[in-house]
Amino acid sequence: MTDPAHPGRMLFLNIPVADLERSKAFFAKLGFGFNPKFTDETAACMLVGEQAFVMLLSREKFAEFAKLPMADPTTHTLALYCFSVSSRDEVDAVSAAALAAGGSEADGPEDYGFMYSRSFFDLDGHGWQVMWMDPAAAEQGPEEFTASTQDAENPS
Numbered sequence: 001m002t003d004p005a006h007p008g009r010m011l012f013l014n015i016p017v018a019d020l021e022r023s024k025a026f027f028a029k030l031g032f033g034f035n036p037k038f039t040d041e042t043a044a045c046m047l048v049g050e051q052a053f054v055m056l057l058s059r060e061k062f063a064e065f066a067k068l069p070m071a072d073p074t075t076h077t078l079a080l081y082c083f084s085v086s087s088r089d090e091v092d093a094v095s096a097a098a099l100a101a102g103g104s105e106a107d108g109p110e111d112y113g114f115m116y117s118r119s120f121f122d123l124d125g126h127g128w129q130v131m132w133m134d135p136a137a138a139e140q141g142p143e144e145f146t147a148s149t150q151d152a153e154n155p156s
Helices: 020-029 061-067 086-099 134-138 140-152
Strands: 011-017 031-037 043-049 051-059 080-084 104-111 115-121 128-135
Touching: 011 020, 011 061, 020 031, 020 043, 020 051, 020 086, 051 134, 086 104, 086 115, 086 128, 104 128, 128 134
Parallel strands: 011 051, 080 128
Antiparallel strands: 031 043, 043 051, 104 115, 115 128
16 A cells, blocks of 8 residues: 555545434444544544544534535435454444434345445445455455455466
């Protein structure tokens, strides 16, 4: 993998939610934590990775930042949010937790061998995907990884 173009850069993704406390409880059941320094009654900073955060914003707070009208995520796809986990089993566990917490299934499992994922809608209708990728595939890239595994299965 090449060096990051901007080392130390952080990602903050902002999404509107109808009920902030309900959304925080939902995502806590999926294993996410929140940074209290950036959480109040209108916003919650959900920790996704070392430098990646999702800001759950009340619709009113989101509207303060948005320059265009807010779309309804139950009728329009605004974006698809994907995060990785460390194993195939964890994909299933997080997906099951999302459904048990009130989310709904968007797709059945998708298994590409080197990558496994499941998708769900959160309580507001935002589409999420939880995925695992074989570390070798992540390092080599999917095409090179697939070619190397096929070469190992079919030696000359």
